[in-house]
Amino acid sequence: MKIVLASASLRRQELLRQMGCAFEVLPSTVQEDNTLKLPTDELVVAHAKAKAMDVAGRSLDGTLVIGADTLVVLNGQVFGKPRSQIEAKDMLNALSGQEHKVVTGLAVIQCSSGHSWTDFSITQVKFGHLSQEEIDRYVASGEPMDKAGAYGIQEKGALFVESIHGCYFNVVGLPIYKLAKILKKAGVFLP
Template identity: 50%
Template sequence: MRIILASSSPRRSDLLAQMGLKFEVIPSGQEEKVVENLPPHQLAVELALKKAESVAKRVQGCALIIGADTIVVKGDKVLGKPKDEDEAFQMLMELQGQVHEVITGLAVMEMPTRRCVTAYEKTLVEMAPLTRQDVEGYIRTGEPMDKAGAYGIQGLGGMLIKRIEGCYYNVVGLPIHRLWVILKEFEVEVFTERAV
């Protein structure tokens, strides 16, 4: 079956490739707008579903479309991708020395039936105490600018993280165990349908 990743995230592409699946990328083009009054896990799932639905409108024939959206939650505040360096600085100063949640919503939609399975994964992340100079130096690398919460655990941002509780891949942007469980519901045999 044709598998489509509804995301332009290179990290998600890398993780899907790590699973060994043949897939293509069709970015959703959906803006990641925060929907007010939704609990964070529902927000992440809703954003993932919107991405899958956006791509579904453009797909002919049989396919499985994978939508994913990752958010960072500190208290009752949802942190998406920073719009500029000032916002990245504010986010990192808010997260430093604290524990926050990373939530990824998943939506896997089968075409043409439009049957959809959704789920989410939550990981607790403790960021080390950081100085203003630490944060400014990290921002100068450019790494924080396209990532929820303004850091990438799989890159230089990994040095900022003291510990995690839960799925590491979720923090990167695609909880591969949770996705594997969903794919099995659609009878995708990851170990036998591997890309060579």
């Protein structure tokens, strides 16, 4: 069965390879709308499903399409990817010394039947206190600009993380345990 990842995220691609999954990449053109008045878990699932459906509409029968969306939530405020260095600094200042949630939605669509499976994962992440100098240096590195919440736990952003409770891979952007369970339901059994 052919599997397509509806994301250009190198981190998600790396995690799928780690799972032993053979796949192709066909990025979705869907733009996330974080202003929708939905609970965060429903919002990320809606985004993931919209991305998967977009790509499924361009794929052949017999294909499974994987969509995912990750957001950071602090006290009810949703942080997507920063649109500027100023926004990245604002996000990191807000997260400094705080515990926040990382929420990832998953959607898998079987093109031949239109059947879909969805799930989400939530991980609690606690940041240590960050100095303005640390934030400025990190933002100047460019690393936070394509990441929800303006940090990557698998890169230099790990220096800010005091603790996590939940799935580490969810914070990277793809909760692989939950994805493997969905793929199994769709008939894909990974090693």
